[in-house]
Amino acid sequence: MVVLNREQDRALLLQSLEAVPVAKTQQQQQQEVYGGGQKGSSSSSSHVQEAAGPAKGQGEETSCSLDPTDLLFLRGLMDSPIMKALIKVQDTLEDGVGVVEPVSTGSTKLASQLHLLCEASTSAPSQELAELLQRPHLLALLETHDTIAERRHAGDATTNGVSGCHNNITFMPEENGHPVDTIRMVGLRKKPDEPLGLTVREDESGYLIIARIMAGGSIDRQGLLHVGDAICEVNGMEVETLKALHEEVAKCRDSVTLKVIPALHDPPAANQCYMRALYCYDPAEDTLLPTCPTQTATEIGLKFNKGDILQIVDQSDPNWWQAQVVGGRGRRTGLIPSQELEERRKAFVRQEYDYVHKIGICGTRISKRKKKFMFSTKKSMDYDQAELILYEEVARMPPFMRKTLVLVGTHGVGRRTLKNRIIAEDPSKFGTIIPHTSRPMRELEEDGKAYHFTTREAMEADIRNHRYLEYGELNGNLYGTKLDSILSIIRSGKMCVLDCSPASLKYLRSSSEMLPYVIFLAAPGMDEIKNLYNIGSAFGYSSRNLTFDRSSSIRYSSRRARTLESLASLYEEDDFKRTMEESAKLQRAYDKYFDLVIVNNDLNDTLNQIVEAVNRLATEPQWVPVTWVY
Numbered sequence: 150m151v152v153l154n155r156e157q158d159r160a161l162l163l164q165s166l167e168a169v170p171v172a173k174t175q176q177q178q179q180q181e182v183y184g185g186g187q188k189g190s191s192s193s194s195s196h197v198q199e200a201a202g203p204a205k206g207q208g209e210e211t212s213c214s215l216d217p218t219d220l221l222f223l224r225g226l227m228d229s230p231i232m233k234a235l236i237k238v239q240d241t242l243e244d245g246v247g248v249v250e251p252v253s254t255g256s257t258k259l260a261s262q263l264h265l266l267c268e269a270s271t272s273a274p275s276q277e278l279a280e281l282l283q284r285p286h287l288l289a290l291l292e293t294h295d296t297i298a299e300r301r302h303a304g305d306a307t308t309n310g311v312s313g314c315h316n317n318i319t320f321m322p323e324e325n326g327h328p329v330d331t332i333r334m335v336g337l338r339k340k341p342d343e344p345l346g347l348t349v350r351e352d353e354s355g356y357l358i359i360a361r362i363m364a365g366g367s368i369d370r371q372g373l374l375h376v377g378d379a380i381c382e383v384n385g386m387e388v389e390t391l392k393a394l395h396e397e398v399a400k401c402r403d404s405v406t407l408k409v410i411p412a413l414h415d416p417p418a419a420n421q422c423y424m425r426a427l428y429c430y431d432p433a434e435d436t437l438l439p440t441c442p443t444q445t446a447t448e449i450g451l452k453f454n455k456g457d458i459l460q461i462v463d464q465s466d467p468n469w470w471q472a473q474v475v476g477g478r479g480r481r482t483g484l485i486p487s488q489e490l491e492e493r494r495k496a497f498v499r500q501e502y503d504y505v506h507k508i509g510i511c512g513t514r515i516s517k518r519k520k521k522f523m524f525s526t527k528k529s530m531d532y533d534q535a536e537l538i539l540y541e542e543v544a545r546m547p548p549f550m551r552k553t554l555v556l557v558g559t560h561g562v563g564r565r566t567l568k569n570r571i572i573a574e575d576p577s578k579f580g581t582i583i584p585h586t587s588r589p590m591r592e593l594e595e596d597g598k599a600y601h602f603t604t605r606e607a608m609e610a611d612i613r614n615h616r617y618l619e620y621g622e623l624n625g626n627l628y629g630t631k632l633d634s635i636l637s638i639i640r641s642g643k644m645c646v647l648d649c650s651p652a653s654l655k656y657l658r659s660s661s662e663m664l665p666y667v668i669f670l671a672a673p674g675m676d677e678i679k680n681l682y683n684i685g686s687a688f689g690y691s692s693r694n695l696t697f698d699r700s701s702s703i704r705y706s707s708r709r710a711r712t713l714e715s716l717a718s719l720y721e722e723d724d725f726k727r728t729m730e731e732s733a734k735l736q737r738a739y740d741k742y743f744d745l746v747i748v749n750n751d752l753n754d755t756l757n758q759i760v761e762a763v764n765r766l767a768t769e770p771q772w773v774p775v776t777w778v779y
Contacts, residue, residue: 230385231406234334251298256291332381335373335407343367344448345405346482348439349380349394356410357381357394360439363449364462364471365482376465377412423475424459424540425772427741430485437494438484439469451483455740458543458772459485491539538741543772544779550767551666553635553645554579554759555657557739558670559731563749564648567670570756571646580643582634585617588626601634619653636662644763651735654742661777666766668759669743672732673750 226232253259260282267279281287339345346366352358356379368374382388383397384406398405432438432450439449453459453474462482463471468490473480486494554571556564572579583597587605596602608627612620620629630649638645639662647665649657657665736746745762749755 230382234382234385234408238332238334251294251301254295254298256294256298257288260288260291331411333378333409333411335409337368337371337373337405337407339367339401339403339405341402345398347374348449348484349391350439351391355389357388357391361463361466361469361471361484363482363484365473365480374407374409375412379410379412380407381410382408422461422775423543423545423772424461424472425543426453426455426457426459427539427541429453429455432483435486437486437490449484451481451485453485459540488539492537495537541741542775544775544777546771546773546778548767548769548771550644551763552639552662552664553647553657553666554763555654555665555667556646556648556670557651557654557667557735557743558749559672559728559735561728562670562672562732563752563755564670566752567749567756567759568646568648570752571759574756574760578643579646580638580641581646582630582638584628585631585634586626586628588628601631618656619650639663651739651742654739658742658774659776664773664777666745666763667743668745668747668762669736669740670755671736671746671748672729673748 264279264282267275267282270276337345344366346363346368348360348363349357350360359374359376359378359380362369362374362376380388380394383394384401386397388394388397430451430453432452433447435450451459451472451474457477458475459472460475461470461472464487466487468487469484470487471482472485473482556568558564568581572581583599583601585601585603585608587603587608588600590596590602594600594602605627608617608620608629611617611631612627612629616632617629618632618635620627622628630647635645635647654665654667657663658667736743740746747755747758
């Protein structure tokens, strides 16, 4: 290899450039750039390639006696797709078509005449055109066009600071008679193990359109791409299918260069809010998730559990929301199904095959029987159970005490026992209501002690006026819980403890006056249920007695013994199973209203858990329904 010093290198370089004409006039240069078809920058690149030439073998001088390594680098640079694309862009920008001449200066007058003609016509297209011609934006555009055209013809190039502005108006060239779309070259930095954070769809024209950009992702942080942009090339390689796009992006390590056609409109502003998840979601089981380059379903989707608080960062897509789990590790943004999408999925996917948000509760069976009935206000509970609520909009509030404590559970799970023990624990803090009844007052009874006695007519009138939280009829007499009774306990400064029916939860949850804290008492195992019956009977809180000894029926073969044995048989294994089934059914139907679920294995432990949960309300921030705040 010939070693050249700096002066020799300079002399040889000048000698190699002698073949290039340097004394051309400006007119000759413009003819080469604009009049030579593929000349200009392209001819310059051709000359550089010719000057570089093929590198010769080691030990021989090259055509211009330069280092063969430099020539190989220069030749590779000029042959790269990115450099060719840049040269093509340079040629396009320099190859202008001259000044745009206005066709007319009376566009506004012409539009007015056309509007009169269209108004006189009865055809639908003419009426639509007449309406378009009267729109303020179009009229302003035509008036602006006429103003600029009149100044051009009048030669007033300096009026109002618009000197020479018309000389900068140029059109992009055409290919095959069609205008060329505006192209952008976007260079993105990329970590090897970090996804780009976007999803792509293929539109009806075959373009690869950016469907969404994940908030907090690599592309979102750089802000160079937007929803609606069309991806044409990746690192100089044309991509026409989603598979090709995935393959090319997967090859990139530290950076990626995209050729995109920008979107014609700006994306809508993101509307952020917080939602409480009322079901569990696993993206690995969801086959409807959109595709994403270099990302699997578990990476683009967001897994969450029931009760998690989700920050919804983007709801522009009606089917897929972008969300983060509040307090989650890393606050990763992922896709979750929208309420609308899940409603459609629920309508088309049978419950036993719904693996996306199935709620599994031990001891439950999914019934395949369908209920068919006409709408009736008396059956509103059935409609409430069928209502599909997957997300509840919530707001973060500072610590405060709720106004009501609601205990919910199946019959016999220990609600009444716990209610009385809670009130006995702190009578100055907790209180409960006295129910109303239309039953006649019995001997030794006092009004306002066990019941508030009233007439049936008065109760029916109050029921029609929606003054009762719940009511029922037993032996021809009405019994009910009046709303005024609850509010009077709240106004006294106490937390009202209720053991109401689950059907009342929807009203309580939506009321900003009640502000309930709902605890569901789930049924334990069969042995624990039997103990609950025995404890409740011993304290006088339950009318059931399971202490009957079967041996007594053998020793005393009397009618009374046989009667007691038949009564005891009602509470054997089948009844305990039925209690567990009913408890699971209630949990599946009303779990969207529960703040806390406790399995009542032991009354003392359950009581301590309830008291601790209530005390935490006064010391910890809470996520409450947004209807309580606004």
